[in-house]
Amino acid sequence: MDDAGIDGRRRDRPVADDDAIEPPTGFRERAVASDAGAYDAFATEGPDAWRRAADLLDWETEYETVLDDSEPPFYQWFPDGRLNAAVNCVDRHLDERRNQLAIRWFGKRGERRSYTYLDLHREVNALAAGLRDLGVEEDDVVTLYLPMVPELPVAMLACARIGAPHNVVFAGLSAEALATRLDAADSSYLITCDGYYRREDAFNQKSKADNARLRTETDLAATVVVDRLGDALHVSLGDDEHAYESLVDAHDGETVEPVARDATDLLFVMYTSGTTGRPKGVEHATGGYLSHVAWTTRNVLDVRPDDTYWCAADIGWITGHSYGVYGPLATGTTTVLYEGSPDYPDRDRVWDLIERNAVSVFYTSPTAIRSFMKWGAEYPESHDLSSVRLLGTVGESITPKAWRWYREHVGGGDAPVVDTWWQTETGAISLATLPGITPMKPGKVGPPLPGIDARVVDEDGEPVDPGESGYLTLASPWPGMLRGLREGDERYLREYWVESEDGWRYRTGDGATVDEDGYVTILGRVDDVINVRAQRFNTGELEAAIVDAEGVTEAAVVGDGDGRIVAYVTTKSGVEPDEALRDAVADRLASAVGDVARPDRVVFTPELPKTRSGKIMRRLLEDIARGEEFGDVSALRNPEVVGEIESTVREMSR
Secondary structure, eight states: GGGGGGOOTTTOOOOOOOBBBOOHHHHHOOSSSOOOOOOOOHHHHGGGHHHHHHTOOSSSBBBSSSEESSSSSEEEEETTTOOOOHHHHTTTGGGHHTTTTEEEOTTSSSEEEEEEEEHHHHHHHHHHHHHHTTOHHHEEEEEEHHHHHHHHHHHHHHHHHHOEEEEOTTTOOOHHHHHHHHHHTTOOOEEESSSSTTTEEEEEEHHHHHHHEEEEESSSEEEEEEEOOOGGOOOOOOOOOEEEEHHHHHTTTTTOOOEEETTTTTEEEEOOOOOSSSSOOEEHHHHHHHHHHHHHHHTOOOOOOEEEEEESSSSTTTTIIIIIIIIIHHHHHHHHHHOSSSSSSSSHHHHHHHHTOOOEEEOOOOHHHHOOOOOOOOHHHHHOOOTOOOOESSSSOOHHHHHHHHHHSTTTTTTTTOOOOOTTOOOOOOOOTTTSSSSSTTBOOOBBBOOOOOOEETTTTOOTTOOEEEEEEESSOTSSOOOTTOHHHHHHHHOOOOOOEEEEEEEEEEEEEEEETEEEEEEETTTTTEETTEEEEEEHHHHHHHHTTTTTEEEEEEEEEESSSSEEEOOOTTOOOHHHHHHHHHHHHHHHHHHHOOSSSSEEEESSBBOOOOOOOOHHHHHHHHTOOOOOTTTTOOOOHHHHHHHHOOOOHH
């Protein structure tokens, strides 16, 4: 990207950063993406280069036009082509790998289920037939409110097979959140379950769904209920409610003709987990989205059909959609689904699963990695992880310390670590290294992928100098991009797009810096900014400096409303959070950012309050720092920690 200094295309140019790590020779020799000319090809060919992605799929009607950009920013990818997502994820693999495992599922209480591609084809068809029998037609939106059970990807694919877009709602969200999303999506059909396990306890999911029905303005035509808990929880079904197992059994052995969809037709809608206001319904089209996730699964994550691949994200969020279901299944690989927590029943659960299943590619979040670090290296080191060929991170910035720990203790010190940046709206990975081509820089997400025109600009839209912070924007369309918002064109334009002299730019909402080699460092959301002592600080920058302190695993920085910095800090297991460490944290911030950033308070806490999607609740921490009242915290992953933090802060203020 010429005018912003983000290049990434020039692999023959030496990388200036001494911390850069070249891809291992053995990995490079057999990597899916090993030709550095890919960057130049995309730069030369423009949108037509994305034929490489589309041609990874099977098309019912071949496309001729790659990109229709006649009405920007309402872009249409492969608009004259027709295809079916379920066919591309299941049917087309039957000839070569019908008996290969498509899904390996591990339940919270040690349960196991495996689906070959033939098994998956059979159940997807049976459920598709059942849904049609209940009245689901093409373009009807079906809402899925399920935990990490195999029935969730089966339901997604069954909907895709009959041309019914799906609307997956994270199982941990409240009844009110479900009702809001049912109404917003205009969804008359719901697939849920009786419940699921939280640690040892059976949790009633059906009751939340019932409460949502009382709140929604939409009349549900039918509800399908999966029996997850068996005898542990009995639920009653009403006249318009149907047992999943009975529905599938009634249609077992039936084959449903897949509905060919225009590439621009809706595949799914996903609501963002915003902290304020009504959530946004992000719509993804079938052809462009599936092409982009298939291409990045192969080329960025280096996934092949003979891999056992594990994306640890919940399918209730976009990462689980793109790289837990659609990407790996379109690639024809074996994907691992895990229902439980990474520390249940033991802190080596993740490593045990990797060892027992010979997982070759593991994709998780920096939040999880920080937890692994806190628990200690002895857990991964007690298992044989030699099957791991590549590691990936997603969801937020990863610090150099966490990156190096991940590679050393999980990747054996040799496996490439692919740090990826993308969003619900981008649909697929947009910034990352190509692991067989591009050198890695710990803590830096990497250059834009081939075909992605990313630019870091100032408030006037001008490119920033290397090392200067700015706003990350995308200056040209990409296949996985959202086709629009459920709420209409006006909000779509207002939320994401700005028109400049050289065309339309997509506003990511993230702050970033770019170095002289075109590598981007994500600083966090642009609204994650605090004003202290007449200066603006990005919280991501401050937090990254804190976690560099010895013994620290995680940090959250907020302002207290009076121009002072408050740092909430968690420590490694066995590290005493004493005054010496408090001083070390303050000194680290002063050293990395300047004395003006020295925190006025360092609050030690065993955990940071997080949403069920793993995001730190900084606004809640800000309320505590200011001594203000805060609302209901029951929807948090760890609500019990809030009272502890409040007590600690109150004690420090005396």
